[in-house]
Amino acid sequence: MSAIIPFTSQTPFDQVVSDILQKGWSVTDGFFSPAMVDALMADVSDLDNTYMHRAGVGRSSDFQVALDRRRDYIRWIDPINPARSAFLDAMGALRIEFNRRLILGLWDYEAHFARYEEGAFYEKHLDAFKGKSNRVLSTVLYLNEAWQESDGGELVLFDEHDHCRELGRFAPMKGRLAVFLSEEFPHEVLPAKRTRHSIAGWFRVNNTIQNQIDPSQ
Numbered sequence: 305m306s307a308i309i310p311f312t313s314q315t316p317f318d319q320v321v322s323d324i325l326q327k328g329w330s331v332t333d334g335f336f337s338p339a340m341v342d343a344l345m346a347d348v349s350d351l352d353n354t355y356m357h358r359a360g361v362g363r364s365s366d367f368q369v370a371l372d373r374r375r376d377y378i379r380w381i382d383p384i385n386p387a388r389s390a391f392l393d394a395m396g397a398l399r400i401e402f403n404r405r406l407i408l409g410l411w412d413y414e415a416h417f418a419r420y421e422e423g424a425f426y427e428k429h430l431d432a433f434k435g436k437s438n439r440v441l442s443t444v445l446y447l448n449e450a451w452q453e454s455d456g457g458e459l460v461l462f463d464e465h466d467h468c469r470e471l472g473r474f475a476p477m478k479g480r481l482a483v484f485l486s487e488e489f490p491h492e493v494l495p496a497k498r499t500r501h502s503i504a505g506w507f508r509v510n511n512t513i514q515n516q517i518d519p520s521q
C-alpha cells in the first residue's frame with residue numbers, strides 16, 4: 305500500500321499556529337490532503353458501533369456515561385494501520401511546530417474517532433478545568449462528505465471571557481480542522497440530523513507526579 309501524503313500545502317501549519325497565537329482558537333479548511341481525510345473516513349466508516357463505546361464524562365475513576373450530556377460513540381486511535389499512523393504522525397508534526405513557535409511544552413497527543421448518530425449531541429462544556437487536567441489544546445477534524453446546513457451538528461464555540469457569547473457555528477465539513485485552548489473555550493455540538501464523523505484529540509503537557517506517568521485517556 306502506498307504511503308498517505310498528509311498535507312497538500314508546503315506550509316500547512318502557518319495559519320493554525322498564528323490563529324492560536326492571536327486569538328486562542330482556529331477553524332481552517334484544507335489542512336490535510338483529501339487523500340488523508342478520505343482514508344480516515346473509510347477507516348471510521350468500517351467501524352461497527354460494537355467496536356466503539358459510548359463516550360463518557362470525566363476521566364479514570366470519575367468516568368461515567370452521561371447520555372443526557374453527550375451521545376457519541378468513540379474509539380481511541382492507535383497507529384495500527386496506514387491511515388491512523390499517518391494521522392498521528394501529522395499531528396505529531398503539528399505538536400513540534402506549536403512547541404517550536406509558541407513554546408507550549410506539549411508532550412503528547414491523544415485522539416479518538418467519534419460517531420454522532422442522528423439526534424446525537426454534546427452539551428456545552430470545557431475540555432479541561434484549570435489545574436485539573438493536562439489537556440492544553442483541543443483539536444477536532446471533521447470527515448463528512450457533502451454536509452448540508454440542514455444536517456445540523458454544528459460545533460458552537462463560545463467566547464473565552466463571556467461564556468454566553470457565541471464566536472461562531474461551524475458545520476462539520478470534510479477536511480475542516482478546529483483547534484482551541486482546552487481550558488478557555490466552552491463549546492457544544494448541536495444535534496446532528498445524520499451520522500456525523502470526526503476525530504477529537506488533545507495535545508497534552510506531562511504532569512508526571514512521583515514517577516507515575518500521567519494516565520492517558
Ligand SMILES: O=C(O)CCC(=O)C(=O)O
Pocket residue numbers: 418426431444458459491492493502504
Ligand atoms: O465534534 C465536535 O465538534 C466537538 C467534540 C467535543 O467537544 C469533544 O469531543 O470534546
Ligand SMILES: [Fe+2]
Pocket residue numbers: 429430431442491
Ligand atoms: Fe469538547
